[in-house]
Amino acid sequence: MSQFLCFGEVLFDGLPSGPVVGGAPLNVALHLHQWGCPTHVASAVGKDSHADNLRSFLSERDFPIKGIAEHAQWPTGWVDVTLDEKGSPSYEICAPAAWDGIPFQSEVAAQSEVLVFGSLALRNAASRSALQQYFEAIPRRVMDINLRAPFVNWAVIEGIMKQVDVIKLNRDELQEWLSFRELNASTEGAEDLHCFSGHFPQAKHIIVTDGAAGAYLIAGGSVWHHPIFPVDVVDTVGSGDAFLAGYLYAQAQGMSISDTLRWASAAACRVSGSKGATPRIELAELQDFLASHPPMNYRASLWAGATGLLFQACAPNQPAAALASDSLYRPVLHFTPEAHWMNDPNGLFFDGVDTYHLYYQYYPDSTVWGPMHWGHATTKDLIHWAHHPVALAPDELGYIFSGSAVVDVQNTSGLGSVENPAVVAIYTYHRPSDNHQTQGIAYSLDGGYTFTKYAHNPVLANPGEQDFRDPKVAWHEASEQWIMALAVGQHIRFYCSPNLIDWTYLSSFGEGVGAHGGVWECPDLIPFTASDGAQKWVLFVSINPGHPAGGSGTQYFVGQFDGQNFTPDETDPPLLWLDAGRDNYAGVTFHQKGIAGSGPKPLFIGWMSNWEYGQQVPTEAWRSAMTLARDLELQATPKGYRLKQWVTSDVFTAAQWEVAQAEGDGYPMAEDHQLVIEWEGAGVVNLLFSSESGDSLTLRMDEQGITVDRTGLQNLDFSPKFASIEQVDFLQQGDGQHLVILDGCSLEYLGESGLVSLTDLFFVKQWFNQLHVTALEGMEVSVYRRSAR
The missing domain is CATH 2.60.120.560 (Exo-inulinase; domain 1)
Known part of the structure; x- marks a missing residue:
């Protein structure tokens, strides 16, 4: 499947040195294609020698041309380009041109997942009509503002900008928009960016390039900045297109915001130091360039929390820039993030066929805790993991704290179907301004790879508690309802729901029992058939601090759950700890087709660290690992029921x-x-x-x-x-x-x-x-x- 479709002008730039194939959408597409991303162009050429030359050029680049139509009347596009003494271009664009009449091609649309286009393509009604058809067919949209007088109609441009996920423009274009809106430009650039982003709240990312001042990226209310790399400028034609291509590639590879800016800036730098808009730039060349230029100091002005990644990986066989260090300390058998901060495992589920999904608390822009996202990885053997783009990112309701995921096989939520059941993630929203916490849900119809947040979040409001978090949800067969275990202060509350959306309070557990040295977190409620045949339930409760060895740890209780109340076997239950070491915390079990413990044995993974020092451990570009996956059993002993843990056999077979x-x-x-x-x-x-x-x-x-x-x-x-x-x-x-x-x-x-x-x-x-x-x-x-x- 083609990942990117670049819509708009293909033409020749008439440079002083001779004609060069160009057009912003084509420039972007050529870079993406060279870097291994399946890409097509939707455009049109005339019946002339320029069209023949263009096809020959694309054939030499092994670029597919089926999206480029032939216009019967208008010629192939042409632009007269002049360069000033600094190498900055000015343009005189001929009209009409074949790309003013781009047709809609359903076959190309069906193969595409991300639509990339520029504002120049809006100058003609025929192309605007085709663009709207592509909008209906392709879910993700990226718009590059290219203001070329006299083809500037802000009313049309703004209408389109309100329908896209990503907007890219330069500082001059931002100033023109402010003038159009009759807004005064601020002496503080961040205020202009904030003002602009406020008019287009649907945009997940807004990119502003600013010449020698570098580039800015607005994500979820945060402004990230990267200065330019030093370069001897040959000409700047195509540098903005290279930046956009670099951004798209980096996001498709799952890079963080700061690393995306770094990659995009490097691509723009390499083009500025070369002749023409689309010099051949190999991935290895960019990786070597980044390796020879240490990361610069990024600047972020936080208004809220940074959002995450937008695109699925488009070139799994092409290596992205190696950002995570695989040197001293990194385990091989255990799961670790490729880079940056990780803590609690979240949303563990097995798809019922052959794939285990692990989500986890993740901050993609630092190696210490920050605005929480859900990272995502999958495995078939619990040893070899595939990394995927961020599954859930912060939004206006807050950071995405810990939670769980279920497969709604009966479609109780109505969010999927019995034939294609939704994977429903249930998580805590944490609002950083006042530490307010609520519960939200998101659903996936592609098996857990991409999620849509429920339109009416939160589904469980906070009744006035400071700590109200970490929902673990499972289907309770006996009462035919969903049960949620939720950590609230220093106790666990249980809620029920028929549909994962409407929740009713049932009961509370924890007063006067167990360890209370710190906040209770990350519960899990698991049914067991014990070694003596007894039917039992085990309640996990993580606590920080309060573990006997110091810092964070996980206690558990053995008892009964009747669909409403959890009752421990003993009136004064003993303190039972899942692990005697310092580094096994916040662990939970996998859901299997939406029913906890439905497999042969519950399967457990924990965060292999401790909050007393987890943010200081001396790893380099990554922090934290998960424990190996462990099978759980409940053993009857002379001292009572006790959990048994053993590393899953996959560790020894894989x-x-x-x-x-x-x-x-x-x-x-x-x-x-x-x-x-x-x-x-x-x-x-x-x-x-x-x-x-x-x-x-x-x-x-x-x-x-x-x-x-x-x-x-x-x-x-x-x-x-x-x-x-x-x-x-x-x-x-x-x-x-x-x-x-x-x-x-x-x-x-x-x-x-x-x-x-x-x-x-x-x-x-x-x-x-x-x-x-x-x-x-x-x-x-x-x-x-x-x-x-």
Whole structure:
């Protein structure tokens, strides 16, 4: 399928040095095509030699021409171009031209997802009529303002601008619009941008290029600025078109706003330093250019929260500029964002066929927490992940905080159909101005890749609570309704709905039970058939702070849920913690076809970090990882029901492992820390990981329990709260299987066949190069290393 359709003029620029193929839409299309994005042009040429020359030129570029019609009467477009002493162009555009009569072509429209066009194409009624037909056929629209006297009609231009998603113009064109509107230009450029964006609130992004002052991008009430790169200007013909092409490519690749500006500015710079509007610029050339020019200081004036990405990836086999560092610390088996900040997993669901969807709290413009979006990734084996554009971005109701997603297989919401059920995301809106929180929904009809926000959000108003968030929703079969577990202050409220839209309060749980050292967050309510056959429900509640090891952690309660109330098995339930380590928080389970726990076992993923130091850890262009996916069971023990966790078998089938060979008194380690260590039964086992720089990390098992000591690491300066020793007692004196998985900067221990869990991060000065294993005589400890990725 063709991603982009560029509508408008194709012509020849009559430069002093000779004629050159041009026209802003064609210039944009040629760059996109060269960078691997499927692109067509909708235009027209005459029956003349210029048309033949144009076709020959496009054939040399291997560019498709089926969208370029032939006009029976008007000639191929021509523009006389003159350059001043600074290389800036002026234009005299001949009329009429063939591109004044562009026809609508339904076949081209059906192959397109993003319509790109310029204001010059509006000068003739015939082309305007075709453009409106393309509007009806193509959902996303990008408009490039090109004011060329005498073909300027602001009344027509404004009418079209109110129908598009992206508007691009330059500073002079912004001033002309202010004059048309009889508005005084401000000495503060941001006020002009704010004024302009206020007249076109439907536009997700507004781009203003300003010559030597750089470029600005308005997104969701934020103004982002990038200065120009240094360049020896040859001529500026086509530089604005290259900027737009760079913007479109970067957004299609899922880049953040700041990285989009950087990429677009680099494309414009390379054209300004070359002759003509469409010099060949390879992706590798742009990547090398960006690598040789360190990121500049972006400036953002925040009026609200920045919105996210607009387009699906158009060229998955073409590498975008490598922004995320894959050097020290990045795990390979665990999910990490390509770049920037990530925290809670959100909206986990399995599509019932072969694909798992992971959404997550994401800030695409920094490596620390900021205006929250929902990032998105998918996997078929829970090890190899495909990254997708941002699924949900902030809007006028606020940031997009944590939530869940369900597949509405019965179409209770009416947002899809039984044949094509909607994936419905239920999330918290957080208004930063006063920290007000409400619940909203969005729905997807393409399996969870793109979402439409419900027109009447919020669906659950705030009754006056400061913390009112993180909805986890599932279908309750017995009562035939949707149930929402919602974190409110230091308790959980339950709501019900027949349709995911209208919600009714049911009950509250939490007063006087559990840990209350911090705010309750990220609940999950999961049905289990326990090992003794009993039907139970488990309620997860994350808390920050309040974990015994310090900072954030997740507690759980075992009991019954009758469709209205959650009742723990014990009047005074014991404090039960999902993980004894520092770095497993806000975890939730996957929905499977809209019903929690409908698979063989509930499947869990958690955020592998801690709010005490998560924003300071010494990774580079990315921050945070998720735990490995874990199967959950409920075990009856002499001390009561307890959760069992075990890494899903996909970790061992999707990743290839081989027995590690000991050398001397230890096992040599490779520079990615990918090891699996396992043993069975009670006893004494000591694992010591060490490096030549003096780093050490130890895990010790004795008859009492497990201890992990990360105080011997050499990279501890980033936070005084990171160095720690964690200890957890056994439930069964250490009987059962024991598993340690080391990957990048993470250690996950599961013991007593999953009754004990301890997850910790570690950061070394140098990679560990030795593992020393000691064990009680008669105990066999097996060590495996990753043999292939």
